[in-house]
Amino acid sequence: MTRLLFVCSRNQWRSPTGEQIWRRQPDIRARSAGTSPNARKTISAADIAWADLIFVMESKHKRRIMAEFGSLLENKKIHVLDIPDEYKYMDPELVEQLTDAVACVLANDNLGQT
Template sequence: MNVLFVCSRNQWRSPTGEALFRKHPGLNVRSAGTSAQARRRVAANDLIWADLILVMETKHRERLRAEFPRAMVGKTISVLDIPDDYRYMDPELCDLLERAVTQVLSQVMQRA
């Protein structure tokens, strides 16, 4: 399964998600940001590649839908509700991501 983690600037949250799940069996992961100042800006090809898109906030989902309407058709997207309050690999951020992503993956696998 190809999983794309998305936050605003691809600086703290989405790269942490990518790092945490990089070696998870059965997952290929990437991260990107929605902002023009993102370290790695999300592109239509990322969305096409992804089987599952995990965004940190509702605004990220809405921005993806607005900027890439064709690439978002039929995509599974989940809002993790993780605020921009953490640094890269912050232990609390890691815990939040592990719990939220594990729950989403479980739900996605049940539907498959």
């Protein structure tokens, strides 16, 4: 079972879309969270510990996670998807970008390497 954590700023559109797409796949568990204190669900140490792979929408999300949870990231991979905050929840273009990018990482990534 592979556990995927999707992160954006407010956990409103992009990361919940990633969670929704990937939670339906066999052998995948998915969660989403946001880096902002105003997020629908703010990322926690428990989320970091739970995740096998972390997908962030922008580099700023990776920087925030590293600043706040650096000691918990020793054996974690954070993948920056470079998806700007210009999509609504389940926007077809957003779904396509998330599906393609995450599938590529899952096909090519060795879990546990940093």
